[in-house]
Amino acid sequence: MIYETIVTTAARDGRPHIAPMGVRFEDGLVILAPFRPSTTLDNIVATRAAVINFTTDVRVFAGCVTGYSRDWPTRAAARVNSVLLEDSLAHTELELETFRDDPQRPVLRMRSVHGETHAPFTGFNRAQAAVVEGAILVSRLFMLPAEKVDHEVAYLQIAIDKTAGEHERIAWDWIMAAIARHRSGAAR
Incomplete structure:
Protein backbone atom coordinates (compact mmCIF):
# COMPACT_ATOMS: atom_id res chain seq x y z
CA MET A 1 0.00 0.00 0.00
CA HIS A 118 0.64 17.60 16.67
CA ALA A 119 -3.10 17.72 16.02
CA PRO A 120 -5.96 15.24 15.65
CA PHE A 121 -6.85 13.79 12.27
CA THR A 122 -10.54 14.57 11.79
CA GLY A 123 -10.85 12.84 8.41
CA PHE A 124 -10.63 13.73 4.73
CA ASN A 125 -13.38 15.18 2.63
CA ARG A 126 -13.78 14.07 -0.95
CA ALA A 127 -12.33 17.34 -2.29
CA GLN A 128 -9.07 16.73 -0.43
CA ALA A 129 -8.75 13.32 -2.04
CA ALA A 130 -9.60 14.87 -5.43
CA VAL A 131 -6.84 17.46 -5.03
CA VAL A 132 -4.28 14.78 -4.16
CA GLU A 133 -5.33 12.81 -7.26
CA GLY A 134 -5.21 16.01 -9.33
CA ALA A 135 -1.69 16.72 -8.07
CA ILE A 136 -0.61 13.23 -9.10
CA LEU A 137 -2.09 13.88 -12.57
CA VAL A 138 -0.11 17.12 -12.85
CA SER A 139 3.09 15.28 -11.95
CA ARG A 140 2.44 12.93 -14.89
CA LEU A 141 1.19 15.36 -17.56
CA PHE A 142 4.27 14.70 -19.66
CA MET A 143 3.27 11.05 -20.11
CA LEU A 144 -0.55 10.99 -20.04
CA PRO A 145 -2.80 11.53 -23.05
CA ALA A 146 -4.93 14.69 -22.83
CA GLU A 147 -8.13 12.64 -23.08
CA LYS A 148 -7.25 10.65 -19.95
CA VAL A 149 -6.42 13.83 -18.04
CA ASP A 150 -9.72 15.42 -19.14
CA HIS A 151 -11.68 12.33 -18.12
CA GLU A 152 -10.03 12.18 -14.68
CA VAL A 153 -10.42 15.93 -14.09
CA ALA A 154 -14.12 15.79 -14.97
CA TYR A 155 -14.69 13.06 -12.39
CA LEU A 156 -12.60 14.79 -9.71
CA GLN A 157 -14.43 18.07 -10.35
CA ILE A 158 -17.60 16.49 -8.92
CA ALA A 159 -15.95 16.10 -5.51
CA ILE A 160 -14.57 19.64 -5.68
CA ASP A 161 -18.00 21.05 -6.49
CA LYS A 162 -19.73 19.11 -3.72
CA THR A 163 -17.27 19.19 -0.80
CA ALA A 164 -14.42 21.70 -1.28
CA GLY A 165 -13.60 24.37 1.25
CA GLU A 166 -11.40 27.40 0.63
CA HIS A 167 -8.06 25.52 0.78
CA GLU A 168 -9.26 22.81 -1.61
CA ARG A 169 -10.57 25.39 -4.09
CA ILE A 170 -7.24 27.25 -4.06
CA ALA A 171 -5.35 23.99 -4.61
CA TRP A 172 -7.73 22.92 -7.39
CA ASP A 173 -7.29 26.28 -9.15
CA TRP A 174 -3.51 25.72 -9.09
CA ILE A 175 -4.00 22.26 -10.62
CA MET A 176 -6.27 23.58 -13.38
CA ALA A 177 -3.81 26.39 -14.14
CA ALA A 178 -0.91 23.92 -14.31
CA ILE A 179 -2.81 21.73 -16.77
CA ALA A 180 -3.64 24.78 -18.93
CA ARG A 181 -0.02 25.97 -18.73
CA HIS A 182 1.24 22.52 -19.78
CA ARG A 183 -1.10 22.45 -22.76
CA SER A 184 -0.08 25.92 -23.88
CA GLY A 185 3.59 24.96 -23.63
CA ALA A 186 4.29 27.81 -21.21
CA ALA A 187 6.91 27.38 -18.50
CA ARG A 188 6.42 28.42 -14.88
Missing part, protein backbone atom coordinates in the same frame (compact mmCIF):
# COMPACT_ATOMS: atom_id res chain seq x y z
CA ILE A 2 1.24 3.49 -0.84
CA TYR A 3 0.47 6.43 1.45
CA GLU A 4 0.54 9.95 0.03
CA THR A 5 2.67 12.14 2.30
CA ILE A 6 4.83 15.22 2.22
CA VAL A 7 8.53 14.40 2.50
CA THR A 8 10.76 17.13 3.85
CA THR A 9 14.53 17.10 3.64
CA ALA A 10 17.34 19.58 4.13
CA ALA A 11 20.40 20.15 2.01
CA ARG A 12 23.77 20.07 3.74
CA ASP A 13 23.55 23.86 4.13
CA GLY A 14 20.17 23.48 5.89
CA ARG A 15 18.03 24.71 2.98
CA PRO A 16 14.65 22.93 3.24
CA HIS A 17 13.02 20.98 0.42
CA ILE A 18 9.36 19.93 0.41
CA ALA A 19 7.95 17.28 -1.92
CA PRO A 20 4.77 15.21 -2.13
CA MET A 21 5.72 11.55 -2.25
CA GLY A 22 4.07 8.20 -1.88
CA VAL A 23 5.70 6.04 0.80
CA ARG A 24 5.38 2.40 1.77
CA PHE A 25 5.85 0.72 5.11
CA GLU A 26 7.58 -2.65 4.90
CA ASP A 27 9.24 -4.82 7.57
CA GLY A 28 9.29 -1.93 10.04
CA LEU A 29 10.96 0.43 7.56
CA VAL A 30 9.73 3.32 5.41
CA ILE A 31 10.40 2.83 1.70
CA LEU A 32 10.96 5.85 -0.56
CA ALA A 33 11.54 5.43 -4.30
CA PRO A 34 11.92 8.87 -5.92
CA PHE A 35 12.37 9.20 -9.67
CA ARG A 36 15.62 10.82 -10.82
CA PRO A 37 16.40 13.67 -10.92
CA SER A 38 15.29 14.35 -7.36
CA THR A 39 16.30 16.97 -4.82
CA THR A 40 14.75 14.76 -2.15
CA LEU A 41 17.05 11.90 -3.18
CA ASP A 42 20.12 14.16 -3.30
CA ASN A 43 19.37 15.56 0.16
CA ILE A 44 18.80 12.13 1.72
CA VAL A 45 22.01 10.76 0.26
CA ALA A 46 23.89 13.83 1.57
CA THR A 47 22.36 13.92 5.08
CA ARG A 48 21.01 10.37 5.51
CA ALA A 49 17.78 11.89 6.88
CA ALA A 50 14.21 12.80 5.92
CA VAL A 51 10.86 13.46 7.55
CA ILE A 52 7.47 12.22 6.42
CA ASN A 53 4.69 14.67 7.24
CA PHE A 54 1.02 13.80 7.47
CA THR A 55 -1.25 16.70 6.56
CA THR A 56 -4.76 17.36 5.32
CA ASP A 57 -3.73 20.74 3.87
CA VAL A 58 -3.84 19.70 0.24
CA ARG A 59 -2.49 23.07 -0.86
CA VAL A 60 0.94 21.68 0.03
CA PHE A 61 0.51 18.79 -2.46
CA ALA A 62 -0.86 21.02 -5.22
CA GLY A 63 1.47 23.93 -4.55
CA CYS A 64 4.60 21.79 -4.76
CA VAL A 65 3.72 19.94 -7.98
CA THR A 66 2.36 23.00 -9.78
CA GLY A 67 5.05 25.43 -8.66
CA TYR A 68 2.48 27.94 -7.43
CA SER A 69 3.60 27.61 -3.80
CA ARG A 70 6.64 25.74 -2.55
CA ASP A 71 7.53 27.78 0.52
CA TRP A 72 5.67 26.24 3.42
CA PRO A 73 6.83 27.01 6.97
CA THR A 74 9.24 24.43 8.37
CA ARG A 75 11.21 23.95 11.55
CA ALA A 76 14.15 21.78 12.56
CA ALA A 77 13.45 18.13 13.21
CA ALA A 78 14.06 16.88 16.76
CA ARG A 79 16.45 13.98 16.08
CA VAL A 80 17.58 14.02 12.46
CA ASN A 81 19.35 16.50 10.21
CA SER A 82 16.18 17.61 8.45
CA VAL A 83 13.09 19.79 8.75
CA LEU A 84 9.38 19.18 9.22
CA LEU A 85 6.27 21.08 8.16
CA GLU A 86 5.13 23.52 10.83
CA ASP A 87 1.47 22.68 10.26
CA SER A 88 1.59 18.91 9.92
CA LEU A 89 -0.83 16.77 11.89
CA ALA A 90 2.00 14.36 12.65
CA HIS A 91 5.49 13.59 11.46
CA THR A 92 7.99 10.74 11.50
CA GLU A 93 11.73 11.39 11.43
CA LEU A 94 13.78 8.93 9.39
CA GLU A 95 17.39 7.83 9.04
CA LEU A 96 18.70 6.10 5.94
CA GLU A 97 19.16 2.38 6.56
CA THR A 98 19.97 1.11 3.05
CA PHE A 99 20.23 2.61 -0.42
CA ARG A 100 19.73 0.59 -3.61
CA ASP A 101 20.87 2.72 -6.52
CA ASP A 102 19.07 2.66 -9.84
CA PRO A 103 19.48 4.96 -12.85
CA GLN A 104 15.75 5.76 -12.89
CA ARG A 105 14.28 5.08 -9.45
CA PRO A 106 16.57 4.29 -6.49
CA VAL A 107 15.07 2.67 -3.39
CA LEU A 108 15.74 4.15 0.05
CA ARG A 109 14.90 2.01 3.07
CA MET A 110 14.61 4.29 6.09
CA ARG A 111 14.26 3.62 9.80
CA SER A 112 11.92 5.67 11.98
CA VAL A 113 13.82 7.25 14.88
CA HIS A 114 11.21 9.69 16.20
CA GLY A 115 7.60 10.64 15.66
CA GLU A 116 5.13 13.14 17.05
CA THR A 117 1.42 13.88 16.74
Whole structure:
Protein backbone atom coordinates (compact mmCIF):
# COMPACT_ATOMS: atom_id res chain seq x y z
CA MET A 1 0.00 0.00 0.00
CA ILE A 2 1.24 3.49 -0.84
CA TYR A 3 0.47 6.43 1.45
CA GLU A 4 0.54 9.95 0.03
CA THR A 5 2.67 12.14 2.30
CA ILE A 6 4.83 15.22 2.22
CA VAL A 7 8.53 14.40 2.50
CA THR A 8 10.76 17.13 3.85
CA THR A 9 14.53 17.10 3.64
CA ALA A 10 17.34 19.58 4.13
CA ALA A 11 20.40 20.15 2.01
CA ARG A 12 23.77 20.07 3.74
CA ASP A 13 23.55 23.86 4.13
CA GLY A 14 20.17 23.48 5.89
CA ARG A 15 18.03 24.71 2.98
CA PRO A 16 14.65 22.93 3.24
CA HIS A 17 13.02 20.98 0.42
CA ILE A 18 9.36 19.93 0.41
CA ALA A 19 7.95 17.28 -1.92
CA PRO A 20 4.77 15.21 -2.13
CA MET A 21 5.72 11.55 -2.25
CA GLY A 22 4.07 8.20 -1.88
CA VAL A 23 5.70 6.04 0.80
CA ARG A 24 5.38 2.40 1.77
CA PHE A 25 5.85 0.72 5.11
CA GLU A 26 7.58 -2.65 4.90
CA ASP A 27 9.24 -4.82 7.57
CA GLY A 28 9.29 -1.93 10.04
CA LEU A 29 10.96 0.43 7.56
CA VAL A 30 9.73 3.32 5.41
CA ILE A 31 10.40 2.83 1.70
CA LEU A 32 10.96 5.85 -0.56
CA ALA A 33 11.54 5.43 -4.30
CA PRO A 34 11.92 8.87 -5.92
CA PHE A 35 12.37 9.20 -9.67
CA ARG A 36 15.62 10.82 -10.82
CA PRO A 37 16.40 13.67 -10.92
CA SER A 38 15.29 14.35 -7.36
CA THR A 39 16.30 16.97 -4.82
CA THR A 40 14.75 14.76 -2.15
CA LEU A 41 17.05 11.90 -3.18
CA ASP A 42 20.12 14.16 -3.30
CA ASN A 43 19.37 15.56 0.16
CA ILE A 44 18.80 12.13 1.72
CA VAL A 45 22.01 10.76 0.26
CA ALA A 46 23.89 13.83 1.57
CA THR A 47 22.36 13.92 5.08
CA ARG A 48 21.01 10.37 5.51
CA ALA A 49 17.78 11.89 6.88
CA ALA A 50 14.21 12.80 5.92
CA VAL A 51 10.86 13.46 7.55
CA ILE A 52 7.47 12.22 6.42
CA ASN A 53 4.69 14.67 7.24
CA PHE A 54 1.02 13.80 7.47
CA THR A 55 -1.25 16.70 6.56
CA THR A 56 -4.76 17.36 5.32
CA ASP A 57 -3.73 20.74 3.87
CA VAL A 58 -3.84 19.70 0.24
CA ARG A 59 -2.49 23.07 -0.86
CA VAL A 60 0.94 21.68 0.03
CA PHE A 61 0.51 18.79 -2.46
CA ALA A 62 -0.86 21.02 -5.22
CA GLY A 63 1.47 23.93 -4.55
CA CYS A 64 4.60 21.79 -4.76
CA VAL A 65 3.72 19.94 -7.98
CA THR A 66 2.36 23.00 -9.78
CA GLY A 67 5.05 25.43 -8.66
CA TYR A 68 2.48 27.94 -7.43
CA SER A 69 3.60 27.61 -3.80
CA ARG A 70 6.64 25.74 -2.55
CA ASP A 71 7.53 27.78 0.52
CA TRP A 72 5.67 26.24 3.42
CA PRO A 73 6.83 27.01 6.97
CA THR A 74 9.24 24.43 8.37
CA ARG A 75 11.21 23.95 11.55
CA ALA A 76 14.15 21.78 12.56
CA ALA A 77 13.45 18.13 13.21
CA ALA A 78 14.06 16.88 16.76
CA ARG A 79 16.45 13.98 16.08
CA VAL A 80 17.58 14.02 12.46
CA ASN A 81 19.35 16.50 10.21
CA SER A 82 16.18 17.61 8.45
CA VAL A 83 13.09 19.79 8.75
CA LEU A 84 9.38 19.18 9.22
CA LEU A 85 6.27 21.08 8.16
CA GLU A 86 5.13 23.52 10.83
CA ASP A 87 1.47 22.68 10.26
CA SER A 88 1.59 18.91 9.92
CA LEU A 89 -0.83 16.77 11.89
CA ALA A 90 2.00 14.36 12.65
CA HIS A 91 5.49 13.59 11.46
CA THR A 92 7.99 10.74 11.50
CA GLU A 93 11.73 11.39 11.43
CA LEU A 94 13.78 8.93 9.39
CA GLU A 95 17.39 7.83 9.04
CA LEU A 96 18.70 6.10 5.94
CA GLU A 97 19.16 2.38 6.56
CA THR A 98 19.97 1.11 3.05
CA PHE A 99 20.23 2.61 -0.42
CA ARG A 100 19.73 0.59 -3.61
CA ASP A 101 20.87 2.72 -6.52
CA ASP A 102 19.07 2.66 -9.84
CA PRO A 103 19.48 4.96 -12.85
CA GLN A 104 15.75 5.76 -12.89
CA ARG A 105 14.28 5.08 -9.45
CA PRO A 106 16.57 4.29 -6.49
CA VAL A 107 15.07 2.67 -3.39
CA LEU A 108 15.74 4.15 0.05
CA ARG A 109 14.90 2.01 3.07
CA MET A 110 14.61 4.29 6.09
CA ARG A 111 14.26 3.62 9.80
CA SER A 112 11.92 5.67 11.98
CA VAL A 113 13.82 7.25 14.88
CA HIS A 114 11.21 9.69 16.20
CA GLY A 115 7.60 10.64 15.66
CA GLU A 116 5.13 13.14 17.05
CA THR A 117 1.42 13.88 16.74
CA HIS A 118 0.64 17.60 16.67
CA ALA A 119 -3.10 17.72 16.02
CA PRO A 120 -5.96 15.24 15.65
CA PHE A 121 -6.85 13.79 12.27
CA THR A 122 -10.54 14.57 11.79
CA GLY A 123 -10.85 12.84 8.41
CA PHE A 124 -10.63 13.73 4.73
CA ASN A 125 -13.38 15.18 2.63
CA ARG A 126 -13.78 14.07 -0.95
CA ALA A 127 -12.33 17.34 -2.29
CA GLN A 128 -9.07 16.73 -0.43
CA ALA A 129 -8.75 13.32 -2.04
CA ALA A 130 -9.60 14.87 -5.43
CA VAL A 131 -6.84 17.46 -5.03
CA VAL A 132 -4.28 14.78 -4.16
CA GLU A 133 -5.33 12.81 -7.26
CA GLY A 134 -5.21 16.01 -9.33
CA ALA A 135 -1.69 16.72 -8.07
CA ILE A 136 -0.61 13.23 -9.10
CA LEU A 137 -2.09 13.88 -12.57
CA VAL A 138 -0.11 17.12 -12.85
CA SER A 139 3.09 15.28 -11.95
CA ARG A 140 2.44 12.93 -14.89
CA LEU A 141 1.19 15.36 -17.56
CA PHE A 142 4.27 14.70 -19.66
CA MET A 143 3.27 11.05 -20.11
CA LEU A 144 -0.55 10.99 -20.04
CA PRO A 145 -2.80 11.53 -23.05
CA ALA A 146 -4.93 14.69 -22.83
CA GLU A 147 -8.13 12.64 -23.08
CA LYS A 148 -7.25 10.65 -19.95
CA VAL A 149 -6.42 13.83 -18.04
CA ASP A 150 -9.72 15.42 -19.14
CA HIS A 151 -11.68 12.33 -18.12
CA GLU A 152 -10.03 12.18 -14.68
CA VAL A 153 -10.42 15.93 -14.09
CA ALA A 154 -14.12 15.79 -14.97
CA TYR A 155 -14.69 13.06 -12.39
CA LEU A 156 -12.60 14.79 -9.71
CA GLN A 157 -14.43 18.07 -10.35
CA ILE A 158 -17.60 16.49 -8.92
CA ALA A 159 -15.95 16.10 -5.51
CA ILE A 160 -14.57 19.64 -5.68
CA ASP A 161 -18.00 21.05 -6.49
CA LYS A 162 -19.73 19.11 -3.72
CA THR A 163 -17.27 19.19 -0.80
CA ALA A 164 -14.42 21.70 -1.28
CA GLY A 165 -13.60 24.37 1.25
CA GLU A 166 -11.40 27.40 0.63
CA HIS A 167 -8.06 25.52 0.78
CA GLU A 168 -9.26 22.81 -1.61
CA ARG A 169 -10.57 25.39 -4.09
CA ILE A 170 -7.24 27.25 -4.06
CA ALA A 171 -5.35 23.99 -4.61
CA TRP A 172 -7.73 22.92 -7.39
CA ASP A 173 -7.29 26.28 -9.15
CA TRP A 174 -3.51 25.72 -9.09
CA ILE A 175 -4.00 22.26 -10.62
CA MET A 176 -6.27 23.58 -13.38
CA ALA A 177 -3.81 26.39 -14.14
CA ALA A 178 -0.91 23.92 -14.31
CA ILE A 179 -2.81 21.73 -16.77
CA ALA A 180 -3.64 24.78 -18.93
CA ARG A 181 -0.02 25.97 -18.73
CA HIS A 182 1.24 22.52 -19.78
CA ARG A 183 -1.10 22.45 -22.76
CA SER A 184 -0.08 25.92 -23.88
CA GLY A 185 3.59 24.96 -23.63
CA ALA A 186 4.29 27.81 -21.21
CA ALA A 187 6.91 27.38 -18.50
CA ARG A 188 6.42 28.42 -14.88
